[in-house]
Amino acid sequence: xxxxxxxxxxxxxxxxxxxxxLELLLGARVWARPRRLxxxxxxxxxxxVVWDVIAIARHHxxxxxxxxxxxxLGNLPVEELVFFVVIPVCGLLTYEAVRRMLTEWDxxxxxxxxxxxx
Amino acid sequence: MExxxxxxxGVVAVVLVEVLWLRTGVFRTATFWIAYGIVVFFQVLVDGxxxxxxxxxxxYRADKFTGWxxxxxxxxxxxxxxxxxxxxTILIWVHLGRDRRRPAGATSTRGGTGRRPRx
Numbered sequence: 001x002x003x004x005x006x007x008x009x010x011x012x013x014x015x016x017x018x019x020x021x022l023e024l025l026l027g028a029r030v031w032a033r034p035r036r037l038x039x040x041x042x043x044x045x046x047x048x049v050v051w052d053v054i055a056i057a058r059h060h061x062x063x064x065x066x067x068x069x070x071x072x073l074g075n076l077p078v079e080e081l082v083f084f085v086v087i088p089v090c091g092l093l094t095y096e097a098v099r100r101m102l103t104e105w106d107x108x109x110x111x112x113x114x115x116x117x118x
Numbered sequence: 119m120e121x122x123x124x125x126x127x128g129v130v131a132v133v134l135v136e137v138l139w140l141r142t143g144v145f146r147t148a149t150f151w152i153a154y155g156i157v158v159f160f161q162v163l164v165d166g167x168x169x170x171x172x173x174x175x176x177x178y179r180a181d182k183f184t185g186w187x188x189x190x191x192x193x194x195x196x197x198x199x200x201x202x203x204x205x206x207t208i209l210i211w212v213h214l215g216r217d218r219r220r221p222a223g224a225t226s227t228r229g230g231t232g233r234r235p236r237x
Contacts, residue, residue: 008175011167018160040211044203051128060121060182067175084203090160091204092211095153102149 007067008079012086019093027111028096030089041088048084052076121183125195128202135209142212150208154201161200166190 003010022028030037055061056075063077071078100108136145144150168175171191178193186194 008168011164011175015160015164036211036214039214040207043210044207047206048203051124055121055124058120058182059179060124061179062177064173064175064177067173087200087203088207091153091157091207094156095149095208095211098153098156099149102152 004066005069008063008077009069009082012079012082015086015090019090022093022097025112025115026097026100026108028093028100030092030096037089037092040092041085044088045081045084049076049081052080052084119181119183121178121193121195125198125202129198129205132202132206132209135206140209140213142209142216144209144212145205153208154204157204158197158200161197162189162192165192165196165200169193169196 023031053074053076063079068077068079073081133145136142166189169178169187169191174191183193183195188194
């Protein structure tokens, strides 16, 4: 199988894996609030899909066929749709992890100690 | 230069969403700017991989942006694009998480008091 075609998608998967400890270890509670997460994502996904579709139509950028699957929704590569979900999720996990460490450090510390004891 | 203007417009639009509409106060918090600094660091790695000229995944047309790339081969416009995307997301997230029982504007600029019930 030609893994190069999945390079963009694998990079997105890596972003999710790398940020997962923010949820599991620091208790960011982004994935834990799926309804709020979905309602939040609807806005940037809609706005940036429109931006991207226009930018592609106006030739601002193109995708190297070697590193994308070729799966498309209209003229939008599925990788781009995945990007507009994954990157906002990573941003939210970072924001919530930082917020908890700044304002709820006692909770974070207690949680880490509990996890360490298991 | 169309991408350049679009990326500037994207940032302006997101700032206007906050100032005129949501008024979460997020841009005045240390939490946001520390988190954003971390996001930019990782953006350089991910975007650097996507845009590297030796084997690009995304190819930018030369006459649609400034041509300035830093570090690696990341087009500078991508930082504005990325800010618009991540800042918009955080604004909406904080807005949706606000305690509706309190009037808008009375919420803490830190996005929570640390002891409010979780939802």
